[in-house]
Amino acid sequence: MDQTGTVGKKKVRARNLILHVHPPKVRKTSIRFTLTFGLGGMAAILFILQVFTGILLRFSYVPSPNEAYDSILSITNTLLFGSLVKNVHHWSGIFFVLVTFLHLLRTFYTGAFYWERRWNWVIGICLMVIVMFSNFTGYLLPWDQLAYWAVTVSTSMLYYIPGIGESLTGLVRGGEEVGGNTLLIFYNFHTAILPLSIVLLMAFHFWRVRKNKGVVVSKDADETLVPADPDLVLKELVVALCLIAFVLLISIFFDAPLQERANPAYSPNPAKAPWYFMGIQELLLHFHPFFAAVLIPVLFLFGMFLLPFLKFKEQHEGIWFFNQKGRKLALIAAITAIVIVPAGILINEYFLDFEGWMKNIPPVISNGLIPFIIIGVILTAYFLFIKNRYKPDKSEFILFMFSFMMAGYAVLTFVGIWFRGPGMVLMWP
Ligand code: HEM
Ligand code: HEM
Structure with a gap:
């Protein structure tokens, strides 16, 4: 195979991959940046970052109360780029919640929840909840005071569900108190069940967007079509690169917080839930x-x-x-x-x-x-x-x-x- 033949094949393969996500042509009005702000795509990129850095962290993290905190210290202090990987996981976890929430607002405020889009709204709400719980289950893993008490405060809210509150709290914690079983349960949800659920729901979510012939546009919008590659793909690439650069920059300059080792006998004052549950704690x-x-x-x-x-x-x-x-x-x-x-x-x-x-x-x-x-x-x-x-x-x-x-x-x-x-x-x- 000559040089041009190989390049040609590679191009076709890349194009085939793109066509799995986008149709060959899209409406010009639907790719305007200010319609979606690229938020859905950003959420997807952040998820990929989480999976990538999460898998790297898994190589060294040990989900047991005696070893978790030390394994985190060894990731940040002894591994090459360990601190950076941990920081990226921390910050993109926070941005993931924020961006997904902003995407929810954008789909609501552009009226993208009616009629044929309603299932995507429903799947979206499920995704929002799972993204929050992905963050929440991850919160416990460093096993420091912040993690331990935030999870204690948050899981104790379950007590108040009439009839099943006490048994549900016990089930979630794997015992009466937050301890080794809780860590193992959270770890399994965090690194397997929740990411897998996100992958499945996301696949369905994307398929629905495609089935609805792209994102929502006003009914009297211009019908002109443009090729998805390069018109849309190039914009997506710019958004993805800017986002990754931003996450990297934040991760280089700001370390993920780590307090002292979890101490079940001593509660910090105030003991606060993770930030996205603070509204409920305030209520x-x-x-x-x-x-x-x-x-x-x-x-x-x-x-x-x-x-x-x-x-x-x-x-x-x-x-x-x-x-x-x-x-x-x-x-x-x-x-x-x-x-x-x-x-x-x-x-x-x-x-x-x-x-x-x-x-x-x-x-x-x-x-x-x-x-x-x-x-x-x-x-x-x-x-x-x-x-x-x-x-x-x-x-x-x-x-x-x-x-x-x-x-x-x-x-x-x-x-x-x-x-x-x-x-x-x-x-x-
Ligand atoms: C689905 C999106 C995910 C979110 C929102 C998320 C979020 C988090 C958060 C907030 C932490 C605590 C880290 C800190 O604050 O310093 C964490 C820790 C951790 N996550 Fe994730 N994560 C996600 C996916 C994953 C995946 C897919 C894996 C592995 C397959 C993973 C593995 C880990 C490990 C091993 C830790 C403990 C190490 C550490 O604290 O840095 N995560 N995650
Ligand atoms: C993991 C989280 C999510 C990912 C990765 C994701 C991804 C996407 C992408 C890429 C699109 C098309 C482009 C765009 O609108 O930016 C989209 C559309 C959509 N998303 Fe999400 N989404 C997520 C969560 C949500 C949430 C929380 C909601 C709302 C409850 C939601 C509701 C919708 C709706 C209704 C559409 C169709 C929009 C339209 O037709 O204009 N999604 N999503």
């Missing part, structure tokens, strides 16, 4: 745990799954925030949440003490049902006011509520991370 300071850690998250998740199955008459596909009114409503919702959530936290912290006022009533009612109903009534009245004032259609109204909840959760997370000190008391950072 726990205001509501009875059944409401904060079970009912509210379950209702929220249920709503997310249900969303694409509601009956919509209107079409708002492929346009950011649906239209001018949607843009305005999202802004009002976000501003409202940014004002009233901190106000609610302060009022509850300094003026309201439902549990103290109603000592004879079980806390699940005094500090759970009652504040839940009060807040529910206030929010319903506010949402109805918005409905009467702006006359949104169903999608615009859902966009309003979605924006309110997302901004609200972001504020709770922010307060939990930055404004809670020893004893989880409010403090100025």
